[in-house]
Amino acid sequence: MTGKPMVRTLLTQGVPLLALYVVVLAGLNLGLIDDYLMATIATLCINIVLAVSLNLITGFTGQFSLGHAGFMAIGAYATGLITIAMPTVLGFIVGLLVGGLLSALVGFLIGLPTLRLRGDYLAIATLGLAEIIRIVLNNLEFTNGAAGLAGIPQLMDWNWFFILTVGSVILIRNFLRSRHGRDAIAVREDEIAAESIGVDTTRAKVLSFTVGAFFGGLAGGMYASYFYFIKPDTFGFLKSIDILVIVVLGGLGSLSGSVIAAILLAIISTVLQQFTELRMILYALLLVIIMVFRPQGLMGSREISLKVFGSLFKRKPAEPGEAR
Amino acid sequence: MEQLAQQLINGLSLGSIYALIALGYTMVYGIIQLINFAHGEIYMVGAYVGYACMTFLGLGFFESLLIAMVACSVLGVVIERVAYKPLRNSTRIAALITAIGVSLLIQYTMMALVGADVRTYPALPDYLSASFNIGGVIISAQSILIIGTSVLLMVALQFIVHRTRLGKAMRAVSMDADAARLMGVNVDTTISFTFMLGSALAGAAGVLVGVYYNSINPLMGVLPGLKAFVAAVFGGIGIIPGALIGGFFIGTAETLVSGYLSSLFKDAVVFAILILVLIFRPAGLLGKNVREKV
Numbered sequence: 001m002t003g004k005p006m007v008r009t010l011l012t013q014g015v016p017l018l019a020l021y022v023v024v025l026a027g028l029n030l031g032l033i034d035d036y037l038m039a040t041i042a043t044l045c046i047n048i049v050l051a052v053s054l055n056l057i058t059g060f061t062g063q064f065s066l067g068h069a070g071f072m073a074i075g076a077y078a079t080g081l082i083t084i085a086m087p088t089v090l091g092f093i094v095g096l097l098v099g100g101l102l103s104a105l106v107g108f109l110i111g112l113p114t115l116r117l118r119g120d121y122l123a124i125a126t127l128g129l130a131e132i133i134r135i136v137l138n139n140l141e142f143t144n145g146a147a148g149l150a151g152i153p154q155l156m157d158w159n160w161f162f163i164l165t166v167g168s169v170i171l172i173r174n175f176l177r178s179r180h181g182r183d184a185i186a187v188r189e190d191e192i193a194a195e196s197i198g199v200d201t202t203r204a205k206v207l208s209f210t211v212g213a214f215f216g217g218l219a220g221g222m223y224a225s226y227f228y229f230i231k232p233d234t235f236g237f238l239k240s241i242d243i244l245v246i247v248v249l250g251g252l253g254s255l256s257g258s259v260i261a262a263i264l265l266a267i268i269s270t271v272l273q274q275f276t277e278l279r280m281i282l283y284a285l286l287l288v289i290i291m292v293f294r295p296q297g298l299m300g301s302r303e304i305s306l307k308v309f310g311s312l313f314k315r316k317p318a319e320p321g322e323a324r
Numbered sequence: 325m326e327q328l329a330q331q332l333i334n335g336l337s338l339g340s341i342y343a344l345i346a347l348g349y350t351m352v353y354g355i356i357q358l359i360n361f362a363h364g365e366i367y368m369v370g371a372y373v374g375y376a377c378m379t380f381l382g383l384g385f386f387e388s389l390l391i392a393m394v395a396c397s398v399l400g401v402v403i404e405r406v407a408y409k410p411l412r413n414s415t416r417i418a419a420l421i422t423a424i425g426v427s428l429l430i431q432y433t434m435m436a437l438v439g440a441d442v443r444t445y446p447a448l449p450d451y452l453s454a455s456f457n458i459g460g461v462i463i464s465a466q467s468i469l470i471i472g473t474s475v476l477l478m479v480a481l482q483f484i485v486h487r488t489r490l491g492k493a494m495r496a497v498s499m500d501a502d503a504a505r506l507m508g509v510n511v512d513t514t515i516s517f518t519f520m521l522g523s524a525l526a527g528a529a530g531v532l533v534g535v536y537y538n539s540i541n542p543l544m545g546v547l548p549g550l551k552a553f554v555a556a557v558f559g560g561i562g563i564i565p566g567a568l569i570g571g572f573f574i575g576t577a578e579t580l581v582s583g584y585l586s587s588l589f590k591d592a593v594v595f596a597i598l599i600l601v602l603i604f605r606p607a608g609l610l611g612k613n614v615r616e617k618v
Binding site for chain 1: 359410415416417418420422427432436440557589595596599602603606
């Protein structure tokens with residue numbers, strides 16, 4: 001990248017992000033953002049990381065996974081256990097990394113054999129994997145079984161949320177723009193055609209799955225460290241569905257769609273806080289209605305990037321035709 | 325030895341219930357290649373309809389069973405027409421997500437309607453709650469009832485699929501929907517009929533499971549639904565006898581694990597079986613490997 005576009009990228013994409021960071025930081029320091037609102041922001045950040053990483057697996061590589069909560073659980077327990085033993089920032093970083101790598105390893109081990117399967121079989125296999133992880137955590141001694149892990153030091157704050165969320169989105173975006181990302185998209189579009197032009201499809205699928213699992217674990221670590229209490233049932237089937245709803249609503253194959261949908265659903269669930277059942281009915285209806293009337297989600301596979309802030313000041317570029 | 329025999333009998337009752345649910349999964353998958361996630365919920369609704377018939381209307385077991393089956397087949401057809409039909413030509417992921425949405429919708433609507441608390445199933449009349457002691461092994465009339473009803477329904481299903489016109493149409497559509505349409509088979513009606521049959525069986529399974537476990541709740545359909553799906557995959561999805569074998573196998577494995585190891589791990593074992601089957605024999609026990617064509 002030459003000098004001039006890079007400066008522009010920094011200006012158009014960095015400035016709005018930095019402004020967002022400063023606004024929340026100021027809100028926190030001035031007491032405008034109370035604990036409840038901060039918890040909502042925390043959930044939002046975690047959901048963004050989860051949705052973007054699931055989108056990499058399901059939206060961009062076309063591998064339907066119903067077990068993302070399982071990866072989240074591995075990351076959460078690893079971070080929780082490590083920071084309890086080592087309640088420092090170093091312990092926290094080690095915890096996040098170990099959590100991410102551990103769930104990436106599990107993703108790799110389970111992905112290698114099962115990713116040869118067709119879409120819906122994989123969905124069930126990942127669902128089964130997440131259930132197994134949950135049941136094992138429920139019955140292990142050192143994870144304190146069904147009672148859950150309490151007293152995890154709260155090392156997450158807004159700084160960390162900002163760094164980890166923005167970092168994850170940028171890393172996944174860059175992954176998708178790399179050769180491996182293009183392989184993954186080729187596999188989604190047509191597996192047989194991709195194979196015939198020399199894409200190692202199994203490798204592409206396993207790689208996406210492993211990277212997605214890593215960020216799923218990272219999000220779990222963020223969750224454990226901010227909410228300082230985790231129990232296996234938090235990471236059940238419904239959690240996986242929650243993540244899937246975000247991805248589907250935003251559009252399979254659109255990172256910015258995932259971010260927008262995560263924000264939208266965070267608002268909806270804050271409004272419907274008191275009515276859990278109603279919220280779930282609404283979620284379910286939303287899933288069905290989106291699939292029947294707009295299966296490509298809000299964004300399809302289009303992206304809005306922070307460049308729109310830049311294009312406010314210059315000529316509007318031609319609208320790219322919708323993919324698919 | 326006696327304990328083993330006892331566990332096997334329990335496994336057989338549970339397995340026949342799984343087999344009934346698995347049949348619905350396998351038939352629907354065989355005909356439109358969709359994992360009908362809402363199937364477990366249809367079975368839950370069946371259990372509630374049976375409960376309502378027995379408790380509020382004071383009907384007997386068999387009348388309630390019949391009403392539950394009818395109610396569920398109507399529900400199954402409605403779901404198919406409203407949610408799945410518009411998606412028949414879209415991607416498999418879209419259809420699968422819809423199925424999950426429908427499943428959640430039924431669960432939480434039911435929860436809003438009848439409340440989330442567990443309800444106790446009414447006791448069966450005396451002649452159905454007796455038990456016989458055969459050489460130390462206790463066989464309850466209840467398990468005979470469950471196994472008997474299941475076997476009867478499976479025989480009826482075999483008859484419908486292999487001896488009637490609609491059954492023939494079902495087999496034709498599952499083999500090749502386009503060719504069947506060219507031969508004058510009404511594909512839409514046939515698919516609806518398949519949903520009807522599968523849902524009726526799930527409704528029956530719901531009433532039977534209410535009798536077996538004595539308690540029902542709005543989320544009861546999730547795990548048995550998944551396990552029945554595992555059973556269908558184990559036997560080879562889309563193959564009707566495969567679902568039977570799979571159901572009995574999963575039921576027996578589950579009771580053996582909870583009897584000899586720990587009931588905490590019974591669900592984990594079922595999913596471990598699933599992953600092993602998918603790794604080593606993805607087509608299932610009776611399935612043939614089909615090569616994908618361009």
